[in-house]
Structures are given as structure tokens and as C-alpha cells.
Amino acid sequence: MTNTRPPRTPVVAHRDRATLHQLANRLPQAVIINAERGLDGIGTAEYLAKLTPSEVIRLQPLEAKTTITTEQVRTMIAMLRTHATVRRVIVINPADQMSEAAQNALLKSLEEPNANTHFLLVTENEQQLLATIRSRCQVLTLHRTSLVQDETLLDATSLTASERRQILFLAAGRPLLIRQLARTPKLLSEYQAIAADAKCILSTPGSYEALRTLPSYFTDRAKALQLIDILLTMVAFQMKTQPSPAHQPLLDRIITAETRLTHNGNVRLALLNIVV
Template identity: 45%
Template sequence: MSEVIISARDVQKISQISSQLPHALLVIADYGLDGLGVAQILAKNSDIFHLKPLPEKQTISVDQIRELISMLRTYAINRRVIIIDEADSMTEPSQNAFLKALEEPNKNTNFILVAKNPKLMLDTVRSRCQTLTLHKTTSAQDKKLLEKYNLDPASSQQILFLAAGRPLLIKELAENPEKFAEYRQLATDAKQILATNREYDTFKNLAKYFSDRQKAILLTDIIVNMIRFQALSRGMNPSLEEQLEKTTSVASALKSNANVRLALTQLVI
């Protein structure tokens, strides 16, 4: 397993949980944070079973959950840990079926659910899990990670800005030039959205993100970072404050599964 990079804020909490793993743990890991890596650390020295969406599928089906429940009927001599990656992709019927496993715990069996957006999960599932929310890594950690790559200073600075605090994304951008170019375009669009006062041009830039929630979230994240940078450089003014409040509200709506098109349109209203 590759190195798992964890925020300094989370090290002690992870160590505490590792010493006494709860029956069910929900690891909330924002995009670019290594929630799966943390789950594997917590499941160390156990029999590990993984569950995630099947190839070419976007959700974890109810049939997958039924197969899991059937497997759990077998007796476990050693501690077994079921890691459900992308747990927030379980359909509602899947989550309702999974509740049975949570409500009737098997001896020597623990569950670790990894999710980017727990708001997509049923309250009845979340309430039965202890929660561990991962934090972004520090600037010092990010710079140390990038030192492993032979990048020019300009590229390093761009990656630090685009992926700040997200070690998996930092690695991806450093290792994949095509992905890096894609994210530079995100920054260009964010800059244009902030700079233009023409609603038509802004809407045209936003339109390319209507079909991709994750990119829309990243776009709003970059816009927020740009606004905060401007505020630090020039001081906060009413216009910047309004932009910050509006963009933060749109980002929150996107993470709560709001319609992507309608949420992004709020940036030009």
C-alpha cells in the first residue's frame, strides 16, 4: 500500500480509533483526501473485505449489499473489517438493506464506510456510525509531498493552489500532465467568472460544468480561494464579501446534492 498522507490534525484521533475500532465508523473524506487509505490503516491486522461500485457503475446496488449480508452469516474466527468505499454512492434501497447489518451486529465484524458527501446518506445509516472527519493537509505537508516530483517552480505553485490540502489530488496533478492541464483550465474559468460583469459570458463559462458535480464543486472551491487571496492582497470590500458569500452558498448546495445547473446559475444572479 502506498504512503497514506494524513493531516497532522487527524493523527491522534486516528490512533485513538485504531486502538478500539467501533462496530461502524463513517470516514468523511473530501475529494482528494485519502479516506480509503485511512480505512486500511484502521483495519490493519484484520481480514479485510472491500465493497465499492462495480466497474462502469456509479452506485452500489442492493444486490451487492445482499451478497455482503449473506457473506456475513459465516462465522468469523479473526476480526473482519468490511470497508465500503464510496458509501455515499449506495442507492436508497441499498442503504435500507445495509441497515439490517448495522442493526444486527455480527461478532468480530466491523464496518468502515468511506464517503465524500455524507449528506447523500440516510440519517438512519449515519446515526449508527461513529464519525471521523478528515481535514486537509497543511501547506508544509503539501510542499514536502511535491518535493518528490521534478517540477518547475511555476507548476509547483499552480498545483499547490489548485489542490491545496488534498494529497491525492496533488499526486495526480504532479503525475498526470493531462489532468494538470484540465485543472489549469478550471483556474482559468474561475478567474474569468470573477473578472467579467457580463452575465452571458459568465453563464457560458459555467455551462461546461453543468453535467459534472465534482468539477463544479472544485470550480467553486477555486473561486473561493481566489476571492480570499484577493481579500488578503487588497483587503475585503463589500463586493468581494458578497461574491464570497454567494460562492460559499453555491458550494454548500452542490455538496448537498442540489441541481448542478440551478446551483451554479446562482453565481450570475
């Protein structure tokens, strides 16, 4: 679809603004937008895609699916063979959810691009893309925003002082997540409950109470990743404020669990490895 409205400017760290401006002025043929969970990777892609009149083609997992299939990529490639009167921008999000076969199908389009066609691949971890894909793309890695930027995002909200502090802690430096938590009371409530579980796990490791928090996460990978994200935030805070030799081994276990989950490992075993 060709855009006519000016795009929303994404909230990015001050250090990323110059690079974003350069890309907007001269968009490369293929860009990987590397943005950890909670950063505005998709907003950045939409901004780059829409700043100049373009036909924007979006590729994402189909409803109730977790991967972008080879068939979807081939359908997109077929669309690119048709005539276009404006530039075309293909936004693939999340690009790391393309199957290996789908990535290989995309590779030929990156190797032999059509004129005036650009690809924006949004991912939380560029290393999950094939090396042959990465080698043909410029990489924009987004960084976390400052506390001043985070506080500005919350200035126009009606949050309580307690809710504001919680959001600034749980979503520090991640503007997309800050906005989601500030605008969605249900989501904030869910994060508060997960944070309570994370606090229990860290305060009583290996205990029955800590183990009892885990079963509700075993069948929900996304929720398990939220738990790990909050655990990482809390451990990092403890390492700064109350350093202990026990923190590094715990941090290593949490990072290992996160790696396993992002690579479709067993959720139950990954979480138990943190606690036991």
C-alpha cells in the same frame, strides 16, 4: 480478500494522527471517515482495514453507475453470513452514494453486528447519510494538512516552480489531490484550464465572457464540482488578501451551487446562479 502486505500510511494532518493511531489500535465496529474532496479518506480506510490481518470487502458503485444499490448491500450481507477465520472489514466508498434503501438495508447489520466485523464508511459529507446510520458510527473527520506537509509531498517531483505553486494553491491542504495533480500531467492541465475559467468568472461577473465559460460544464457534474471547488479557493484567497463587501454574497452563491450539485440538482441552473 485477506491482506498480507503492510498498508500504506495515509497522509493526514498532524492533528489527526493521534486519533488515527487510537482507531488503528482498537477499531470500532463502525466508523464514518468524513473527508472532503482531495483528502485521503480512502487511504485512511485501507490503512485501518489492512493494519491487522483481515478479509477486506469493498463496496462501491458498479462501473458506469453513480450509486451503491440495495442489491449490492444485500449481497455483502449474505457474504457476512459465511464463516471467517480472520476479522472482516467492509469498506464502503463513497458511502453517501448509497441509495436510501441501500442505507436502510445496511442498518440492520450495524444494529446487530457479527462478531469481529467492522464497517468503514468513507464520505465527503456525513450529513448525507441517514441519521440512524450516523448514530451507530464513530466519526473520524479528517482535516487539511499544513503547507509544510504539502511542500514535502512535492519535494521528490520534477515539477517546474510554476506548476508547484499552482498545485499548492489549487490543492492546498489536500494531499490526495496534490499527489494526483503532481503525478498526472493531463489532470494538472485540466485543472489549469478550469482555473482560467474560474478567474474569468470572478474578474468579469455577469459578463458575456463569464457566461461563455459555462456550457462545457453543463453536462459534466464532476467537472462542474471541480470548477466550484476552485472558485471557492480563489474567493477565500481574495477575502484574505483583498477584502470586499461583494465577496460574501458571491461566496454564498457558490456554496449554494455546490450544495445543489451534491444533491443532484440541475448543473446548468446551479452554475448560472453564480454568474448571473
